[in-house]
Amino acid sequence: MLPIMLSALTRGLRVAGQAVLSGRRYCKKTSATRICKALSSRDLGRDIKIQGYVRSMQKKKKHLFLHVNDGSCLQSLQVVASSEMYDSRLTFGSTVEITGSLEKSPHQKQPVELQAQHIQVIREGHPVNFPFKVKEKHSLEYIRQFPHLRCRTEIFSSLMRIRSEATSAIHSFFKDNGFVQIHTPVITSNDCEGAGTMFQVEPPVGERGQDAEQGHFFSAPAFLTVSGQLHLEVMAGAFPCVYTFGPAFRAENSRSRRHLAEFYMVEAEMCFVNSLEDIMRVMEDLFKTVTEGILSQCAEDVDFCHEYVSPGHKDRLNDMLKKKFTVLSYTEAIEVLKNSAQTFAFKPEWGCDLRTEHEKYLVQHSGNAPVFVINYPYDLKPFYARDNGDQPQHTVAAVDLLVPGVGELCGGSLREERSEMLRSRLDKAGMKDAYQWYLELGLGPHGGFGMGFERYLRCILGVDNIKDVIPFARFTHSCQL
Template sequence: MHPPIRPQLTWLSRASRLGLHQRNVSNLPLTINQLFSRQKPEAHSNEPVTVHGWIKSVRKQKRFAFAEIRDGTTSKSLQAVLTADSARQLSNGMSVALQGSVVYTPSRPQPMELNVMEVKVLGDCDPETYPIQKQSLSVPYLREQVHLRPRTDSMATILRLRDKVARYFHEFYEGQDFLHVHPPIITGNDCEGGGDVFRALPSSSALPTASSCDSHPQLATQRTEFFGKPSYLTVSSQLHLEALASALSRVYTISPTFRAEASQTNRHLSEFYMLEAEMCFTQDLNSVMDVVEASIKHVLRRLAGPTGMLDELKDLHRSQGDGTSSSLPEETQWWDCIEKPWPRMTYTEAIRTLSTPTSPVQWGEGLSSEQEKELARRAGGPIFITDYPTSLKPFYMRSNPPSDSHGPTVACFDLLVPSVAELVGGSVREERLAELEASMKAHGLPAEELNWYLDLRRYGSVPHGGFGVGFERFVSWISGVDNVRECVAFPRWAGRMAG
């Protein structure tokens, strides 16, 4: 049993001592979040401030008006109290600068309000044509207004959640001596070998002309290929991360990846983000899974903590006024799985668990998403499935010693979570040159296309492993939003690219 991995948050304590979380260190105006986060708010009572934001709603009465102001930095809105005359021009969606004084009202549901002395309209908004009105808006409608969708409560919450999740992952990996790196987006190979890639092609005006090729023969190959060879948008940063890890030991990235899949399910996007990590000097699959489990639990603890977003996420499901399709059933209440160990089961054991006399599951078949969800449901939370058949996995995974009577397996795992199914995939990488070459041949991959990758085994190869976390799927799981298209600001999928 490995000791639990705990992140070292020394930089957080330094930042807190310096007051970087509260102090406005530039000439930027005060945000609403900074107003609500003041340590001793009563000391600032009646202090003049200028608040910038967008009007969420306006209630106009005979003498006074009450405007709900938001700027997106927090889920909270600031209530502004205005005279009826100064509010006459205001409507939903307008951007404003309101000058006045803050009055703290701790005994009321609204802990503070702004008594407005001066109103400046920064950007008008025609209430007759504004697409994001206060009434309920359907998911399909909001997908048509994807450029304005971040103004809804639900999407703003998701975007703040993405920010928090990324920050907390960075905390963990910095504390474990991983370096945050930036691998290329354009590559010359398909890492997964599945063929679902986007070709990277320039416009015709960017290609060399025939006359320039006559003058410079070396440009001839660029007449059809900008880089002189076929190039693609990356489907995974893994191979390049392995190259970086072979010099830096521990690396990770959070970067976009692209899959030209025609799938129309709620779990797939054509452009999505992956957190991918590679670590050297380990040949133990359990060690790689330990890092995955510890990093995700760190993020969950932080989200459930005093500076997290647990209440905001629960509010997301209490009020569905802007049409977001989401649910938070008991099985997705992730805060219950933080302190208990996550079980680990081999693929062969999973097949036995799923098989019934009337519905047998054959060894060597891939698990369907419904089968993966069933395994997570039975586990009562996240579960690792390990040691899949060699035929189901890519070429770079290390072969296990012969032990399973059904057939050869590789040292790999998938982390399955309720409602989402596969969240993380990882493995021990094949560090032996001869075995890697044999695996590439078995998968039909020409060695010359990945000769640089083979060099990593020729020169100072070490045992190593890594994994990838689907960022949108992670957000879907912890938010309870059941479609990854609502877990990213500008979703792209087959046949669809709005905004």
């Protein structure tokens, strides 16, 4: 008897002759319990066992029809049983275990169905006041009100499967390109970006440990990280290419569609790079390779999301993948904005940071293709951005990647490796003592970038609100569950 993931039944059987086994194997004398990612047509006629949740139930005179899904795929498996197996507890959301024979379905829309021999109701279905109805299309905004239940909707399940596949694809990209993964700390004493929007970490009063007389649990004030970049730079002294993929935190008082207090960052650092073109090439390859992998591995879920959330977005996404990303200098970008007929809430001037409205216009100006903006003013970027040494408009070798529907997706720079220039900048900023360790690294030419993972998902799926692409959203005045 084989308990299997329903994804194997609804789409795996379409792959002739392919059998891929993964996950748990509990070997017994006469049988093995297996979870299969793909099954071949040879499994037709076999006795199997499935476990999942009832998505719909229809009772006829002689037959009972159930659609059961275990969350592993978009499509549910049809179960056909004798009407004598009917149980009043078989309602929407019921948890069931069903054994039977896997047979070819007579219906074109489903390749297989399960002829049930036994149905066990493990847990009754959802109560009458359950907020989601089977045949009703609920908006992402509506289901966001129920963070403990929204994973049971088709759309949010699809979003989470895509998120999982995107995570795997990102790790594969870096592994295939020789990067070493580094687990950078969540608790840090460094403010990487110098913005001051950090959550401070302290234990309860009276439990401060050995440094209680100094008022801190650690030897210095500690915070939740806003970026793993500086720790990656430390590791870049021993490895040519490193990356990290983990949570980051910003104590921004914002409830906008673009910001979260806790989110995920993909960050990479590369040694022996001497130009922004080297960094931009990795950014573009990462975006395109990961996206193509998701479109290949999660085609049904992606199509469903595009249809549900943003009809027509798939064509726009495919167009993005075909185009070479545009490159504009910051100075050119300011001129484009100044010469536009559009009225901006924030007047574009050289030396001012680009606002969301500016970023969106620049993307539109580039034919709705991703655009790199390079060489930002010296005063706009942190101490580690490499000085271009140009005059009279003093710039650094920094780059932002702007994408349709989102704005800034990635930010990066060449890092300042010249000791005297780095020391001088830290001196001017009054940061030399705090970052003496950084001066001691003695790194050669290097550079890197960071990409907001939730922003990436918004971009490829056309999701309007960042709170809808993360399992549990954290933002000001909201920390449910």
